[in-house]
Amino acid sequence: MKKILFVLFFAAALNAFGQPLQPAGVLCGNEIFQKIIAEKYPHFKKNIDQTFEQARQHAAANPEGAQTFDINVVVHIVWKDAAENLPDSVVLDQMRILNESFNRLNADTSNLRDVFDPVAGSLDINFKLAAIERVETDKLFEISLTDENLLAEVKSTADGGSDAWDTERYLNIWVCNIQPLSIFGIPVGQILGFAFPPAGLSNWPAGANAPLPQHDGVVLDFRTIGSNNPNPLFGLDGNLAVIKGRTPVHEVGHYLGLRHIWGDGGLLGGPNDCEQSDGIEDTPFANAQSSFDCDTTRNSCEQVETFYGVDMPDLVENYMDYSSESCQNMFTKGQCAHMKAVLEGPRIKLTEPLSSVQQAQVMRWKVSPNPANTTLNVDFETEGSTRRICLYSLAGQLVLQASAEARRASINTSALESGLYFMQIQDADGMQVQKISVQH
Numbered sequence: 001m002k003k004i005l006f007v008l009f010f011a012a013a014l015n016a017f018g019q020p021l022q023p024a025g026v027l028c029g030n031e032i033f034q035k036i037i038a039e040k041y042p043h044f045k046k047n048i049d050q051t052f053e054q055a056r057q058h059a060a061a062n063p064e065g066a067q068t069f070d071i072n073v074v075v076h077i078v079w080k081d082a083a084e085n086l087p088d089s090v091v092l093d094q095m096r097i098l099n100e101s102f103n104r105l106n107a108d109t110s111n112l113r114d115v116f117d118p119v120a121g122s123l124d125i126n127f128k129l130a131a132i133e134r135v136e137t138d139k140l141f142e143i144s145l146t147d148e149n150l151l152a153e154v155k156s157t158a159d160g161g162s163d164a165w166d167t168e169r170y171l172n173i174w175v176c177n178i179q180p181l182s183i184f185g186i187p188v189g190q191i192l193g194f195a196f197p198p199a200g201l202s203n204w205p206a207g208a209n210a211p212l213p214q215h216d217g218v219v220l221d222f223r224t225i226g227s228n229n230p231n232p233l234f235g236l237d238g239n240l241a242v243i244k245g246r247t248p249v250h251e252v253g254h255y256l257g258l259r260h261i262w263g264d265g266g267l268l269g270g271p272n273d274c275e276q277s278d279g280i281e282d283t284p285f286a287n288a289q290s291s292f293d294c295d296t297t298r299n300s301c302e303q304v305e306t307f308y309g310v311d312m313p314d315l316v317e318n319y320m321d322y323s324s325e326s327c328q329n330m331f332t333k334g335q336c337a338h339m340k341a342v343l344e345g346p347r348i349k350l351t352e353p354l355s356s357v358q359q360a361q362v363m364r365w366k367v368s369p370n371p372a373n374t375t376l377n378v379d380f381e382t383e384g385s386t387r388r389i390c391l392y393s394l395a396g397q398l399v400l401q402a403s404a405e406a407r408r409a410s411i412n413t414s415a416l417e418s419g420l421y422f423m424q425i426q427d428a429d430g431m432q433v434q435k436i437s438v439q440h
């Protein structure tokens, strides 16, 4: 489920080492993931495939029906160089992009070719930022083909990363500097991110012989976040990549059960051809992934597609292709039905409201009384010089802000209207958000 940029470089390097190549010489990171999972954790691979098939059947039986899904998101920023410690504004912009993309509210939906308009889909998802965790590290995060490392260390505080919040109830997104992929020490590609697909989460196999539940979530390179990211991403060819926050959309698509639209064939996983399918009916066949371009003339599989009754061009506008982020603007209805089935099935706990007990357990401070009348007290465990408290209305309007150095901050709420508010507290370890109530 990794997304790799500059795969042609990879292929060229493989050529240099005399390795056989599949047609077009394209290697896909998803296959690296699948290869590692299939060889190292066969039980887990079986679990993923079963869960995918169950979601497919559920989606076919329940294609319609609107439901709002609230998903709490924790973003872990694990940084070594200061540039990797992304400002909140970049994370918040990424949250906006996730919400727009999954709800099909992005401004560039009109760029979709007319022939695909009838299959453009949307979900009713509300990704809510629960916290930004910031961890300074001295580690380098490198995915290795040889020791089959899936960056477990970025998900572990003890190993220089950041421990997950309850992965059944939060979407955990780890952001770090993913080192260039190398073969024999020669950099050959850049992995932008990867995600664990759902695998019947409550039934994860126990024991060390499988990926652990606390590893569930999405890992992203820090340069892929937001449309306002100050860090440019260059290819090994020196060209600047277009980044519009769509790699995280792609990876969250994997996290919610989607596969690449060309069907994930290829060098490591078997043939890459028109016979491979992503299991979704309304994504047209493609013989391989796009080459990070927006080639709308591409029609790699000349065959009548059952769903359409005619031969269709490749769907480069789809988030689950490897096309340029400048033309990606849609999920299909079939993909949305599949993600909905995942949210009603293996990831159902993600969408359940968090109880106040659960929230209290994970916050780094205590708020009382809640509901508040004229005063709201925030009690910290220690004094701190860099804390900032902001109160937002449900509509997102900032209504109050304060700094808090002492162990107790007392906030005057007498001028606020009765109702619910989001309290955002930023300290040296990151930001957390909590819902509070004011009642007069």
Ligand SMILES: [Zn+2]
Binding pocket: 001, 002, 003, 030, 250, 254, 260
């Ligand atoms: Zn992918």
